[in-house]
Each structure stands twice: as C-alpha cells, then as structure tokens.
Amino acid sequence: MGSNVRNLAKALRVLGSESGMRIFIILSKNKNMCVSDISGRIGLSISATSHKLQQMEASGFVKSFRDGRTICYLFRDTKTNRELSKIVSMDFDK
Numbered sequence: 001m002g003s004n005v006r007n008l009a010k011a012l013r014v015l016g017s018e019s020g021m022r023i024f025i026i027l028s029k030n031k032n033m034c035v036s037d038i039s040g041r042i043g044l045s046i047s048a049t050s051h052k053l054q055q056m057e058a059s060g061f062v063k064s065f066r067d068g069r070t071i072c073y074l075f076r077d078t079k080t081n082r083e084l085s086k087i088v089s090m091d092f093d094k
Contacts, residue, residue: 011059019044019052021088027062027075028085034072 014020022042027033033041039049053073056062061081062073075081 011061014052014055014059014061015084017052019048020056023049023052023056024061024084025088027073028081028088030075032065032072032074034067034070036070038073 015024019042023038026038026041035050035053036046038053039046042049044052050071053062053064057064057073060078061076063076064071064073066072
C-alpha cells in the first residue's frame with residue numbers, strides 16, 4: 001500500500017498547480033495538441049508548458065508524439081484520467 005500511495009501522491013503533485021490542471025483540462029477536451037497551441041491557450045511560455053507536459057508524461061497522464069518537427073501531446077485514455085476528467089469538470093461554485 002505504501003508505494004501505491006506514494007505513486008499517487010507524486011502523480012497528483014503534477015496536477016496540483018493551476019497550469020497542470022489547465023493543461024489536463026485542455027487535453028482531456030481536445031485529446032491531442034502541440035506544445036505551442038497549449039502554451040497559447042494557458043498563457044505560459046513554451047518552455048514552461050513543455051516542462052509541465054514532460055512531468056505529466058512521466059506520471060502517465062499524457063503521451064508525446066512527433067508531428068514533423070513539432071512535439072505534440074496526447075491525452076492518455078486511462079481509467080484514472082477519465083475519472084479525474086469527471087472531477088475537474090464539476091462545478092464547485094454551486
């Protein structure tokens with residue numbers, strides 16, 4: 001149980017920032033996008049966006065692929081991602 005909890009905490013830390021959550025939400029709705037498009041949508045530099053996406057890939061939330069010279073990221077269709085998508089789409093202001 002200890003390693004599962006540790007792994008979950010590590011993965012959720014990646015989404016714990018506002019930029020991580022924004023990227024997660026954008027990719028969950030668009031399925032895949034290139035770094036520059038994501039960067040423009042969330043208002044972060046390409047470098048900062050790329051760094052966050054690399055962290056998210058290491059945690060299993062997204063997968064990268066190359067489209068020519070462009071790096072794009074794909075929302076991984078996992079049970080965890082689907083459940084997290086439901087949670088983040090909830091209206092917490094009610």
